[in-house]
Amino acid sequence: MNTKIKIKDIADELNISSTTVSFVINGKAKEKNISKAVAQKVLDLVAEWGYQPNSLAKSLRTGKSKIIGFLVDDISEPFFSRIARLIDEKASEHGYKILFSSTRNNNEKAKELLQIFRDRHVDGYVIALPEGLESEIEKLINTQVPVVLFDRYVPGIETDYVVTNNDESVFEATQHLVNNGYRNIGFITIETEQQQMLDRLAGFKRVIEANNLKNNVLKIDYQNSENSIKQMKKFFEINQNLDAVIFAANYICMDGLRTFKQLNINPLNNIAIVSFDDFELLEFYNPPITAIAQPVEQIAENIMKILLSKLNGQLQISEHKQVVLPALLNVRSSTLKRV
Amino acid sequence: MNTKIKIKDIADELNISSTTVSFVINGKAKEKNISKAVAQKVLDLVAEWGYQPNSLAKSLRTGKSKIIGFLVDDISEPFFSRIARLIDEKASEHGYKILFSSTRNNNEKAKELLQIFRDRHVDGYVIALPEGLESEIEKLINTQVPVVLFDRYVPGIETDYVVTNNDESVFEATQHLVNNGYRNIGFITIETEQQQMLDRLAGFKRVIEANNLKNNVLKIDYQNSENSIKQMKKFFEINQNLDAVIFAANYICMDGLRTFKQLNINPLNNIAIVSFDDFELLEFYNPPITAIAQPVEQIAENIMKILLSKLNGQLQISEHKQVVLPALLNVRSSTLKRV
DNA sequence: CTGAAAGCGCTTACAG
DNA sequence: CTGAAAGCGCTTACAG
Structure with a gap:
């Protein structure tokens, strides 16, 4: 193996200074008025020896x-x-x-x-x-x-x-549900101050208020999946008459689908679903689930x-x-x- | 903001040398016989000033x-x-x-x-x-x-x-299919020399040979999803009588499920499925899909x-x-x- | 018990 | 057109 070559080695071999070598290597040959001949010699040797600058040294020097x-x-x-x-x-x-x-x-x-x-x-x-x-x-x-x-x-x-335009995209999705005849829509998010989650909720609320619908929001105190499912179960038991639900994020949707499974709720007949974030699972689910896809x-x-x-x-x-x-x-x- | 403190600053402030400071910071105070008093002074100032070594310099020096x-x-x-x-x-x-x-x-x-x-x-x-x-x-x-x-x-x-024990785990999975009465099992992999894929195939073949079954293997010339689906379609058309199929990797399975959808094959009734790599989609698919889970x-x-x-x-x-x-x-x- | 000094491999202001 | 030299911020062999 090539025991690490350094600028000095190149300079010594060519009987020139490290300065010149450094200038050439960094493409400053012209700017620094290095003669074409010298520049070419350096470039050739660099190629021949496979010289690679030590990026650590470079970083230390340049910051x-x-x-x-x-x-x-x-x-x-x-x-x-x-x-x-x-x-x-x-x-x-x-x-x-x-x-x-x-x-x-x-x-x-x-x-x-x-x-x-x-x-x-x-x-x-x-x-x-x-x-x-x-x-x-x-x-x-x-x-x-x-x-x-x-x-x-x-x-x-x-x-x-x-x-992503969280507010607007959830607004649209919710409006889509309303347009398709859903009137008792649930929105499941987490208890948080994260702006993107607040915006998603805001988009939902705008539609709800404009249409005088019931504001069914669950804010999960998120610890882990199990705990989250428990809270959703309760929510679905209390709100038996939901005809649609929007999950405000990927992992919430996953837990939601698990909850449905455990409660034997069949989304196919009983409830419409929209999820924020599109992923392959949603496409293959039965029924395939409507999703808000972020433009990754x-x-x-x-x-x-x-x-x-x-x-x-x-x-x-x-x-x-x-x-x-x-x-x-x-x-x-x-x-x-x-x- | 703290304009980056260095060892020298600490040394100067304490009227000692950088050497001593460096020793203390690197926990070599004892080894180097630094007096407790000095060591403590250094530690205190480091804490007070929130000194953080420049890892670039450190790296350059230590390699x-x-x-x-x-x-x-x-x-x-x-x-x-x-x-x-x-x-x-x-x-x-x-x-x-x-x-x-x-x-x-x-x-x-x-x-x-x-x-x-x-x-x-x-x-x-x-x-x-x-x-x-x-x-x-x-x-x-x-x-x-x-x-x-x-x-x-x-x-x-x-x-x-x-x-992962690719050979053995696919062997087991294939045997599981045989035990459950499947006799015409397909194995879908890609054209490759990658050892893990070869091993998976080998595990499949061991069962096939031991049971004198037909060796239905598709080696996809993998370019992209679309192209892969095309090859699978052909495979399924030629091998109409498959009663089970094993997908040798996550992305192959995804394409397989897409192929089923396009061909209107309903895995629920027509064909058993096993996939290598377990992921959430498989759990939620209808029917839920048997999978070989790697011990991540x-x-x-x-x-x-x-x-x-x-x-x-x-x-x-x-x-x-x-x-x-x-x-x-x-x-x-x-x-x-x-x- | 502690310090002066060299050196890791670069870049660049300065001098000629 | 080119080079000697300082310096980035550390670590460590050596000296005392």
Whole structure:
């Protein structure tokens, strides 16, 4: 194996200085008036020896790590892992790599992670912000490092974010239920201050109020799946006459379907279903379930567009871009017109 | 904001040398005979000022980055993202972070990534090896850096790996079908040399041969979902009399279910199904689908146990651990006894 | 018990 | 057109 070659080796071999080699390697030959002949010699030797700069040394010197920190609740949630993949693709194209970690609903851990990322001189951040970390994130932003939030924004914090139009998309979905004849619609969310969840609820309420319908909302005190199912069971027992239900997130929907199974409620005949976040299960369920699909590709694209333009200086750190993207309502037979 | 504090600042403030501060911070106070009083002063100031070492400088000096490279086909595949989450948890406990990237079936990209990881002085690797990268991986292993393969091993390469017992688990699943009265079983896999896929096929064949059954195997030339469905349609049309089918992987099963839908085959009545890899969809499908569940937690645990013991020197780099874990057959109604 | 100094491998302001 | 030298912030062998 090639015992790590360094700039000095190249310089010595060619009887020139490290400075010149460094300039050539970094494409500054022209700018620095290096003669074509010398530049070519360097390039040739670099190719021949397969020289690769030590990025650690480079980072220490320049203060740039070419690493982006990606922080989410749980990387194994489909929505997040899909974003992760797309972000990584874009980042790789520009020489950045992704360092990720899951906060797993643990704020202490999240704070630590932020600190660790900072120590590692991460150049930029992509974060789905856990509740309660608002002030930490403000501190981070104040250090003049680019931070793009996604999935949820935080009212009152001036920063870049890319989110789905939660309010509007749930409004549409609820309206779709009303149009199809449903009148007693339940909305199942979690007890939280997370903005995206509040927005989804708001969209629901707008329709309910406009149509003078009953406001059947369950806010689950979410601990785990089991506990969540227990609360849903109670809710469905009390509200026997629901003719439709909207689940405000992927994992809530999963628990909802489990609840139906346990209660022997057959969505096919008894109740219409809409879920926020589309995933394969919904397409294959019997009946196939109507879902609000977040525009994952567009979300990832926008995140990276903002982040990269800040990273390469095209966009001022202090100038904040806020992108709200429309979702798609995939109508399936779980919400057929009521007869 | 605290304009980054460094060791020198602490040393100056306390009128001692950077050496002493460094020793104390790295817990070598005793070993280096630093007086308790001095050590305490340092610790106090570190706490007060919230000093955090610059990990870049540390890495450059020590040659250790405290970063683990995680390389898979696609981080958004549920199996991989779940492993990612678990690995990250374990790694974090030991001060390591995960740098990931998806190779997306692109060997050139995979080679590049390996190179990039090397430049970044990744301390260790967790890899689901793409086909055709065998020699690259051997080179990597020869650089004496710990590499743990998972999901698939490569016969002939001496390295650490953690895999599921693919052969045995498919053998069991196939036997289960035979026991329940199925006699014309199809096996759908992809055209590949990937060892885990070959092993799954081998497990199937063992049962087929032992019972003198017909060997109905489809090896899909996998390009994309659409193309894959086309090939399955043809297969099912030719083999009208199949009474059961085993899908050799998650994504193949998804395409299989789509094919059934398009062909109007109702698995409920017409055909038994088994899928490799268990995921929520299978549990909720109608009928619920029998699945071979890989022991994800155990896989992740074993990977990290091996990797960490090599990283901290408890295990020789040259000593290779190879772990084969049993899978669980989750029997559901898609494979009920034939009547 | 403690410190001065070298060095990890780069980049870049400065000098010529 | 090119180079000597300082410095990024650590760690550690060596000296006392």
